């Protein structure tokens with residue numbers, strides 16, 4: 001039995017005796033550390049060296065046991081190289097700049113919205129100097145950190161009151177906890193969304209202590225469905241913007257206006273989780289029509305929540321606007337203290353919000369809006385500038401040309417809408433596409449594109465003018 005076992009796996013896997021030999025040959029940690037001391041900079045802490053060496057050896061051991069590491073013993077130089085690489089990785093910042101060639105503007109995995117120089121300056125100031133974060137300069141007494149942005153948000157949206165918290169998930173949780181803890185909340189079945197894998201309306205509802213009452217069918221919900229579900233226990237009528245998917249075909253949803261009329265009739269507040277939440281009607285720029293925050297305020301919705309770093313183009317934050325009576329209650333909730341935003345968010349958010357006093361300015365100065373509304377001719381010109389810098393220099397290894405493509409809004413907004421754009425198409429001559437993708441991802445400043453119909457594309461909508469030289473240097477350098 002055991003001989004068959006040995007023979008049958010000896011072609012592609014190691015035999016038991018090889019395994020033992022490999023395990024026995026694993027370096028001792030102390031000796032391994034000693035072997036690289038001369039090769040490591042003085043500023044590398046001993047702890048880091050020890051952990052790096054330990055990890056490399058542990059992984060090797062695990063690999064041998066799992067049969068994922070097969071074959072020859074490593075010599076001293078090979079081991080040293082592994083330790084040094086691991087130490088280098090540990091000593092360099094883990095959060096690193098990247099080039100977004102995916103064409104997804106609000107890319108949650110790549111940090112969502114970018115901030116302008118002005119917004120970053122405000123953030124730097126807030127970190128470097130003391131500030132009036134909670135200090136009222138008129139009275140010389142303690143002030144409210146929220147007052148710094150509340151007025152601006154109210155002016156921009158027309159809302160009676162506003163509040164800012166850590167993110168939109170927090171805004172929803174806090175609002176539900178305040179208004180509906182221990183009570184029932186009525187929601188359309190078609191709006192029980194999951195966002196990015198970790199935000200689910202039913203689960204957030206449970207955490208808030210509210211009971212979810214689903215009404216209607218997945219594709220159609222009528223006003224009478226809401227009305228029939230209202231009981232003594234009902235505390236809130238909730239609408240959720242189905243940001244990241246669309247139900248198409250035979251559908252119907254109740255508008256905010258209709259829900260507000262129903263709420264008023266029964267003395268119930270209405271809340272809408274707007275998700276991406278735009279202050280500008282982007283349909284004027286070729287994007288699909290989405291409800292703006294102002295429209296919902298006008299419709300009389302009592303509580304509206306939205307993200308700061310999606311279509312608004314600011315830092316991570318959750319913004320709550322609506323009727324003064326409810327917002328005041330939300331502000332008093334003890335949970336608010338746990339979900340509050342910090343001075344970095346506040347300082348940069350204020351700058352971004354101020355841009356919106358002049359919508360034309362906002363479209364130019366808020367990077368997310370600038371990228372979303374840039375026309376494809378202008379993207380094409382930028383693509384040509386990059387192409388000119390690289391084409392002849394990498395010609396031996398890689399063909400490149402311009403191709404028309406479609407970018408995405410991202411952040412769950414307008415899921416099925418493609419924004420007409422241009423991409424650099426990289427066609428490697430000596431390596432596979434997967435290898436090219438891996439090499440670009442391994443650069444000191446990783447470059448992330450997308451593979452579409454067997455083509456590697458760098459969508460130029462999300463690669464901005466001031467990055468052209470960097471991208472060119474990275475690409476040319478990679479092939480040299």
Ligand SMILES: *Cc1c(COP(=O)(O)O)cnc(C)c1O
Nearest residue numbers: 167168169195243275276307412
């Ligand atoms: C994105 C989104 C959220 C979560 O917002 P975060 O700012 O990521 O916490 C909640 N609800 C909807 C409808 C969303 O689109």
